[in-house]
Amino acid sequence: MNQARCLCSDAAMQTIQIAGRRGGFASTQRVDRWWVAPASTAVGLILFFGYLTFRAFNATYVWYDPYISPTVAPPVFTPASGYPGAVPVDHAWLGAFPAWWPAFLPQSPAFFLPALAIAFRFTCYYYRGAYYKGWFLTPPSCAVRGAPRRYLGETALLLFQNLHRYTLYGALFLLVCLWWEGMSAFFRAGRFGIGVGTVVMLMNAALLTGYTFGCHSWRHLIGGRLDCFTCEGAVSPRYRLWEGSTWLNERHMAFAWFSLIWVAFTDFYIYLVSTGTIRDLNT
Ligand code: FES
Secondary structure, three states: OHHHHHHHHHHHHHHHHHOOOOOOOOOOOOOOOOOHHHHHHHHHHHHHHHHHHHHHHHOOOOEEOOEEOOOOOOOOOEOOOOOOOOOOHHHOOOOEOOOOOOOOOOOOHHHOOHHHHHHHHHOOHHHHHHHHHHOOOOOOOOOOOOOOOOOOOOOHHHHHHHHHHHHHHHHHHHHHHHHHHHHHOOEEOOEEOOEHHHHHHHHHHHHHHHHHOOOHHHHHHHHHOOOOOOOOOOOOHHHHHHHHHHHHHHOHHHHHHHHHHHHHHHHHHHHHHHHOOOOOOEO
16 A cells, blocks of 8 residues: 555656656756757747848838739838839839828838738747747746746737637738739739749749648638548548648648748848849849
8 A cells, every 4th residue: 555655656756857847947857959949949030020020111122023022912002202112003902102101100011911921920820839939938848847927828918819710811812912923923014924033932922822721720621620521422622622731731830931931032032133232034
């Protein structure tokens, strides 16, 4: 009896130690370099989100006919004058910024539809895990003691994370717009052709497609809530679609990073050709 009680308490103690629950912040039994992943994730997110936020507010040199930076596409309004490399007025859906636009805000098309992409990424299940670990250290990694904080789950201030399933609809709409802009980049002044910028923009749309269709909410929407795909005797097209989404979902982290980096690269490429720093090779 005594021996059984002793074994039981030993097992409980071991469980506690493996989970890194003892000691202060960042205490753990892990012997690997567990901090590399959260630290590099934190730096990477600051770099890329920082660059894209700066460019979204800056909104200069975002256009080089027929290329448009994904930081401002699709443009609802565009500055009528004073912004070098701005999107032409006739390319914006509603023309120039209206007179009522507050003077303290930059006239950036990024404040409108491209903001949907930010909402989609910020509430993404992968990014949540990444910035909870990398930025807020809650906890910084598995089996590592986190920063002391009362756990409330995604309630209170984080309630907005539940909007992810709705931001998906915005992201799907943006995808259509970005493919449209990519295909439009085959035409310069009404003539068919192709340039490096066309390939860069299409690659951007393709990577964003991979990211969006691997979304957990999309996967749930197309089949995750069904009990059976084959109950009616045949494998349904919906099942094939769900399988494709599952393949992408398993690689969601990779698509999250590649698409983020490529959005920044696409913007930077257009910035370089728009400023005349490099020449776009095209037919
Ligand atoms: S879970 Fe990442 S985009 Fe939806």
